[in-house]
Amino acid sequence: NAGVTQTPKFQVLKTGQSMTLQCAQDMNHNSMYWYRQDPGMGLRLIYYSASEGTTDKGEVPNGYNVSRLNKREFSLRLESAAPSQTSVYFCASNPQITGELFFGEGSRLTVL
Amino acid sequence: AQSVTQPDIHITVSEGASLELRCNYSYGATPYLFWYVQSPGQGLQLLLKYFSGDTLVQGIKGFEAEFKRSQSSFNLRKPSVHWSDAAEYFCAVGTQGTYKYIFGTGTRLKVLA
Numbered sequence: 001n002a003g004v005t006q007t008p009k010f011q012v013l014k015t016g017q018s019m020t021l022q023c024a025q026d027m028n029h030n031s032m033y034w035y036r037q038d039p040g041m042g043l044r045l046i047y048y049s050a051s052e053g054t055t056d057k058g059e060v061p062n063g064y065n066v067s068r069l070n071k072r073e074f075s076l077r078l079e080s081a082a083p084s085q086t087s088v089y090f091c092a093s094n095p096q097i098t099g100e101l102f103f104g105e106g107s108r109l110t111v112l
Numbered sequence: 113a114q115s116v117t118q119p120d121i122h123i124t125v126s127e128g129a130s131l132e133l134r135c136n137y138s139y140g141a142t143p144y145l146f147w148y149v150q151s152p153g154q155g156l157q158l159l160l161k162y163f164s165g166d167t168l169v170q171g172i173k174g175f176e177a178e179f180k181r182s183q184s185s186f187n188l189r190k191p192s193v194h195w196s197d198a199a200e201y202f203c204a205v206g207t208q209g210t211y212k213y214i215f216g217t218g219t220r221l222k223v224l225a
Contacts, residue, residue: 004155033213042217043156043215048211048212099146099163100146100161103156106155
């Protein structure tokens with residue numbers, strides 16, 4: 001049972017390039033989330049998907065898009081990367097009943 | 113606006129000493145409250161959670177937290193800290209039905225031998 005799997009774990013981009021972070025969970029959870037973690041700022045919610053077919057903006061959605069491909073997968077896309085998007089990105093899922101978030105190991109993104 | 117405040121950025125304690133990490137929240141509805149721990153280079157792991165009922169909740173690794181509605185606080189405590197507790201700790205808040213969880217900025221714990 002892998003839990004929440006994120007790919008890639010590390011990525012270096014140049015300003016203006018695009019990329020997609022992939023996230024998959026095998027726990028049959030309804031809700032999925034993307035957070036970014038920056039020093040001194042904790043985790044900030046980018047987007048979330050309460051259930052398959054729905055997505056909503058979090059605290060810092062600008063510059064990002066998401067797709068809830070199916071119940072298992074929730075991807076985060078940077079269309080035109082900027083240095084301000086250098087961060088560690090975490091995907092999480094939530095079965096809703098218990099409220100607990102289950103996190104992936106993170107994806108470290110550097111934008112030059 | 114919903115918010116979570118962890119006023120202590122860094123805390124240093126000696127091994128064996130007691131620990132209290134502070135968390136204050138601002139939320140319109142009855143909150144769900146969580147504490148997570150993050151070891152270096154790792155994801156976050158749930159320590160404990162409060163939904164309703166007994167305001168003193170027990171978690172893993174000997175941690176406990178107390179929900180105080182009048183103070184809008186959910187402080188994390190441990191009677192005797194171990195060197196392996198050195199990590200970053202995050203308080204988080206959510207509400208039933210919104211499925212939106214907001215985190216504090218974290219408290220980094222250092223343990224002296």
